[in-house]
Amino acid sequence: MAVIHDVMPAFLLLQPASLADARKLLEEKGSDAWILAGGLDSFDWLKDRMRKPKAVIDLSGIQELKGVRSTSDGIEIGTMTTLTEVANHPLIQQKYQLLTRAAEAVASPQIRNQATIGGNVSQDARCWYYRAGWPCYRDGGNICFADTPDGRNREHAILHAERCVAVNPSDTAPALIALDAKFVLQTAKGERVVSAEDYFVGPDIDITRLNILRPGDLLSSIRIPPTWAGAHFYFEKIRDRQVWDFPLLNVASAITLSGDRIERIRIAVNAVAARPLRLASVERAVTGKPRSAETGEMAGNLAVQGAVPLQFNGYKIPLMRNLVKRAIAGGQETT
């Protein structure tokens, strides 16, 4: 069980000044190392004594991992770039406003000043049974405490749940999937680039992790191609407390139109499964159709097919249906 402490536990703090040094340290320490980005997720784990790494590798001193760069193929965002910097960057605001809106929707201004985009997409599940240290599947055990007749599962998954019903809580992840972003990983075998949707894994593949990072791996940057620059974007996040909360559900879409018809579209939702879901079937169904309320209605119904509610999260099905409908049909968004 979690033991709340006011102070940090003892660990070896390593502060590399370059990406090369960080990689070397990660290789050296392996699974004994904990990567510290903004610390918003890490400090909870460490102070609650739920994770007890021998060494913490603090990436805050690595300039290569910070900032937004324009490249010949779009933009590249260092994973240590804060969410405030992402939200305020003029190039992102101009071309990829979907990411601006998603970054602005994260938590509070104070948190966005400290939290990084790499941390936001890589943060762990917020299921309280898991965070409290109960021996659930995600923690290596043999049960999901949230998926029991009495489990508190209002915020949990309605899609692709397999044994574990925790959800991915990232706001920027669906936006990056909609923008067809690529994630650049530094691994022991060298640099590896994966599409944003492939960065995340569900419990069917790996029940103890939300992404493909293995011990020793590091997410170094996020590349956004120009493919969807200037498209019609839609982002909406529903949360309990508007001032500061994780999503109950969010949706991100990028659409290009030909006349009034949808020419191309990418749409993703999050907080409905353990990984953000790209809605490929919806994309196929609405391509070529007019961007209208009818198309949105059809898309919303299609999006929730296969959804299985738990005891207390049935509301997520109409919520997802309506968010997808609005993301397709367009309209006034709320966050």
Place this chain on the structure above:
Amino acid sequence: MNLLQWATDPWGQRVPIHIAWFLIQVAFVSGVAFLIVHAAYIRFFAGDKQWSGTTAPEIIAAIPERVPRHSRVARAFHWLMAVSMFTLLFTAFLPKVGVKFPWVTFHWIAGTVLAASVVFHIIHASFWLDFWAIWPDKTDLQDAVRRVRRFFGQTAPPPRRFAKYPLENKGFHGAIIAAGLTVIATGVFMMFRVRTIFFPRNPYLFTDVTWGWMYVLHGLAGVGLIALVMIHVYFGIRPEKRPITKSMIFGWMSRDFYLREHDPARWKVTPVAVHPTREEQELRDAS
């Protein structure tokens, strides 16, 4: 070194949750070690097989060229069980050693196939086959003592030829029964923890401690099956055992092999069950 993994449940109880996963490697290494030791023994130490007892010429003359050993139904069961067993082992343990894929659905489906085929096998073997043929009898045990004594250089008569199944085969069958029924019985209950088409999910069916031991038993029997299946496959491909393996494919073994290793007095063949060769059929038709 902990063989089990323990956790504290929400009520503060210390409960087992499953086996320590290094036992997978232990089982694999044990299986490999057995193969190496056995292969070395056969290659360097084992002499020619010696048997006691003879068979009357008129009995030999009555033995067909192809001695029926496994019925079509029995063979179908064996291979169906083999497919489900390999599926179960791969889906259970590959993810634990780093090969990640969605395994749960395949696992419980393969487990269901295995459970159904084993139930069928029990009924089939009990009422349509010679149920006791696979269980060790007094002669098996006496011959085992003879073989051990001869191995250590003591004076003992050669063992008699086998009945339908050698003692090793019977022993393996016993081990498979123990491990197989354990994984099936625990696995059926564990299906209450995941969503299947059979019954509503009910994680409260047992207490945390009972569930924990169920996972432990399932895991122990499962890793045991890794070694058992490795050994089974090894014997299946050994040159001197190939006639037995072939009989599990084609249903029969050769007359020569039968007479060399099996005692017609202990395993009475029934030629009618064998499909004759074209030549045999022509001879029969002609007569």
